[in-house]
Amino acid sequence: MLTARVEEIDRLLGLELGADDYICKPFSPREVMARVKAVLRRTHPSPDQNNILQLDEACFRATLNSKLLKLTPTEFRLLQRLAAQPGRVYSRDQLMDLIYEDNRIVTHRTVDSHVKNLRKKMLEQLPERVLLHSVYGVGYKFEEQR
DSSP, X not given: OEESOOOHHHHHHHHHTTOSOOEESSOOHHHHHHXXXXXXXXXXXXXXXXXXXXXXXXXXXXXXXXXXXXXXXXXXXXXXXXXXXXXXXXXXXXXXHHHXXXXXXXXXXXXXXXXXXXXXXXXXXXXXXXXXXXXXXXXXXXXXOX
């Protein structure tokens, strides 16, 4: 967020409303570039980083720790959405809207079932690490933390 508003309450509101960063005018172009690069590193990790999950959208192919995950298209879209922003918590409603593009009517339990199946498949490939986490009363998130 780039703005002339410099009060603390404005910065807090901007960040709480979803801004990844908040930059006040006047600003240094070099600082803006450094902040943009930091956000891009978080959202699009470079290939040399040690990511254990690889997703190929063109082939609907997912590998975990270099092992192929046999996912349904819905499971793939769910994992892709969660892994795109590690740490971000998605509600069941958000996930339903994002993974069912044809606007079919599904219940919250349908999402829970897909998450359960996805966790099971991932734990078969990587038994020592849980990557899909429930956030009580909110929804689900993906994290590669050890």
